[in-house]
Amino acid sequence: MIRRMLRGMIRASHPGPAAAVTLVTVVLAIGTGVEPMRVVLVGAAMLAGQLSIGWSNDWIDADRDTAVARSDKPIASGLVTRSAVRAAAIAAAAIAIPLSLLLGPLAAVVNIVGIASGWSYNAWLKRTLASGVPYLVTFGTLPLFVTLSLSEPRPSxxxxxxxxxxxxxxxxxxxxxxxxxxxxxxxxxxxxxxxxxxxxxxxxxxxxxxxxxxxxxxxxxxxxxxxxxxxxxxxxxxxxxxxxxxxxxxxxxxxxxxxxxxxxxxxxxxxxxxxxxxxxxx
Structure with missing residues (x-):
């Protein structure tokens, strides 16, 4: 039962995109010269934010996924409950905020804006002609988050x-x-x-x-x-x-x-x- 739930939670997080974006961020931070300990924080803050976005997507889309019988979706297929995914999304967002603040207020603001942008897509904008805006914002702020995470923050x-x-x-x-x-x-x-x-x-x-x-x-x-x-x-x-x-x-x-x-x-x-x-x- 626990293994089944864990499998469902992992799938609901959209692990592929979350890992890919986190890896790109970490590689960019290393290449930019961010200090090793701060690279760890950059990766952790980005991963928490991406997991939050992934979980919020499956939580918000649960009814739609069930309506079209999406067997690849953990909530629709019964692997995990909607409430569990909702709790995970909120918890991951809450964890991302202090992790981001450890990198400084400017870096924190930028990462939080990126996370909020991802949530706005899931909750509303994906159903509008402005659906591309959150992607522009979330990915566009990624290099800025990295350079503002330097011990001496700089814009990108x-x-x-x-x-x-x-x-x-x-x-x-x-x-x-x-x-x-x-x-x-x-x-x-x-x-x-x-x-x-x-x-x-x-x-x-x-x-x-x-x-x-x-x-x-x-x-x-x-x-x-x-x-x-x-x-x-x-x-x-x-x-x-x-x-x-x-x-x-x-x-x-x-x-x-x-x-x-x-x-x-x-x-x-x-x-x-x-x-x-x-x-x-x-």
Missing amino acids: TWWAIAVGALLGFGAHFANVLPDLADDARTGVRGLPHALGRGASSVIAFASLALASIVACLGIAAASPALVVVAVIGLVAGVALAVAGIVLALTRPPTRLLFQLIIASAVVDVILLAVAGPAIVAR
Whole structure:
């Protein structure tokens, strides 16, 4: 019984995205020069916030998931109760706040804004044409959270924030694509639903390609020694995006499309990680 509940709680937390975002944050913090103990706090605060967002998603969507018989959803399949997931979401958010405050008030405010943005998507904005805004905010503030976590807090560069925001916007469309049919059955109609599968796929790739371009230009300007790496990343990111757009416009949706979106996002994340201290505003 306990093992079943734990399995349900883990699945309800959206462990893949939570782990991925936390890993990106930690890698970025290390590359930026955040002190080791503070890197641990950065990772813990980000993980708590991401778990809170994941659990709130399944808690808030429980009725919708049950209505469409989502067997992959722990609450709908009976693995765990809605009240348990709700309690976990609130507890994780409560834990994220003091962890963030240990990094300083500025870093705390930025991380709390990111968490609140994620909750706003789950509770309301996912059903509106402004569904992409929380992704812009949550991912766009990620580099800022990292640089403000330095022992001497500094803002991040405009281009690092822009890359994060574009990554988030692309991730929004990529995340929604597999659920368009189920969402339509339960009245969820965000921006990707209004635009349709084809346009949403193109926008996802275009956002990630633009992120590669902005990252390349930012890295080249801030650290000329990394120009070659930046250009390689740019070529890879744009090539993947072009291939994905052609695929989206000429063929029915396949798993390859989603894999290309993930690959494009990984290129952009690597560019940010390679930039390291260059993302700190001077």
